[in-house]
Amino acid sequence: MNTPLKTQLQKQTNEFFIRLEEVKPLCDANCKIKDVDRVEHILNALINGGTKRLQLVSDFDYTITKQRTADGSPVLSSFGIFNSCKSLPKGYVEETERLYHKYRPIEVDPHLPIQEKTKYMVEWWTKSGELLVGFPFDENEIDEVAFKYKDSLRDQSNVLFHTLYRLNIPVLIFSAGLGNSVISVLKHAKVLLPNVKVISNFLRYRNCLLDGFQEPMIHTFNKNETVLEGSDYYELVHERDHIIVMGDSIGDADMARGVPASSNIIKIGFLFDHVEENLERYMNVFDIVLIDDQTMNVPLALLSAIEAQEKKNLEKSFQFNS
Ligand SMILES: Nc1ccn([C@@H]2O[C@H](COP(=O)(O)O)[C@@H](O)[C@H]2O)c(=O)n1
């Protein structure tokens, strides 16, 4: 059955069918939705599926963390946290910066096809790993820097993570950044809960010296659920076909690739830079685009709608059985 017809039928038969206008943060002026019917349909599928079918997949840098702070203080990326560690050799920091200025423009170039970009991204991450070889490093340094940035998470992040934990919903944080920094920030922010799994690039050591990154390399354009295949986490989530995806880069919209085609996926994109230039592209790949929204209000509103309906269903079945 085609989607609008199915939605129409649900609207007629399901007294709890929710309209997008009933979800307050989705009505804000900075919330852009290209296809309201489609989002309404997916949201209702998520609501009817309940928490047991749900998982959340999110990027870290500038998605879990803010893109802009109220007082203008900077938010460091996970690589930025590492690069601020005092004991790193000067040559390493200089060369890393050189690579950033060479490859970052390619990563965000709106005119270059993804296939072409991917070649350069593999080159960037490979060279970054090669620079990280042969010197000692104490990971407590990451912890010290990360502690200073523990408040850089979006407003309401703490509530979001604790709600997901309470509802037993697995959270996958997919980061092409540095996993050691991601873990450290989440830990200091007190949201590294047992339902949270981080897939990212982690430091490797050999004979007590740094030895690049652990495999597999996660870069901007290969972060998707296909890299989970065969892992314990895949076993945990592969039947959870209702997914909330959150990201701040175009490539993040693809993070749920690898899940069954029948899945219901709602993609939330946080847009901050060059809004006018990027809005259309973001609206083409994300179902909901939030412009300069530094909160977790939208994912929280979706979760509340899902939880509220689940409660009603439980009460109904309790009344029916008693
Ligand atoms: N050596 C590197 C490699 C990449 N980056 C940037 O990190 C970003 C990580 O992305 P996530 O949003 O997935 O966390 C990536 O977009 C690169 O721009 C870097 O800073 N240094």
Ligand SMILES: [Mg+2]
């Ligand atoms: Mg990001």
